[in-house]
Amino acid sequence: GNSVTQMEGPVTLSEEAFLTINCTYTATGYPSLFWYVQYPGEGLQLLLKATKADDKGSNKGFEATYRKETTSFHLEKGSVQVSDSAVYFCALKRGYNKLIFGAGTRLAVHP
């Protein structure tokens, strides 16, 4: 079946550090891939997405590249800020099927 695996948290970084949150997926066919973010006290919101192989999604300094050969969609940011502290969820969707989420990775950025 389709599934998403992401690195366990929490991830704790100092401000301006480089961030990578790993995400790998298992799916039949060619899913669309997403990163959602949940800031403290807020609902989930879409951070970025990629719909086909080699696409790069980007937003707010975050990037993720759809790698079909490694079935991965790792989230990266070159210089994190305290305001990036949140829980990040990797997700996939195939066609009209449901969104499938990973377990989430909590990021804590300290000044």
Add this chain to the structure above:
Amino acid sequence: GAGVSQSPSNKVTEKGKDVELRCDPISGHTALYWYRQSLGQGLEFLIYFQGNSAPDKSGLPSDRFSAERTGGSVSTLTIQRTQQEDSAVYLCASRLDENTEAFFGQGTRLTVV
């Protein structure tokens, strides 16, 4: 409204009681999802409505859980004979179509005591 609205925002109920959680999706959105987020856990899929198609109920954890979507708009998630393990945040999301993002509500925090 402008976003997905869920009510109530918080619900405390006694074990064994029934509860109803409501979701008002964004107007015109054809797809509607319910998820459950337990403390420290990821998002567990519960049920998915897409237009007039039969809902995907594959994520409902037991027959105590049911959901309906009336008129292709508002959805109600019902949990009968609540148990303590039902305590979680229940999230609703809607999507306009296949190629657009899903928008999430703020969730309903359910506590079963």
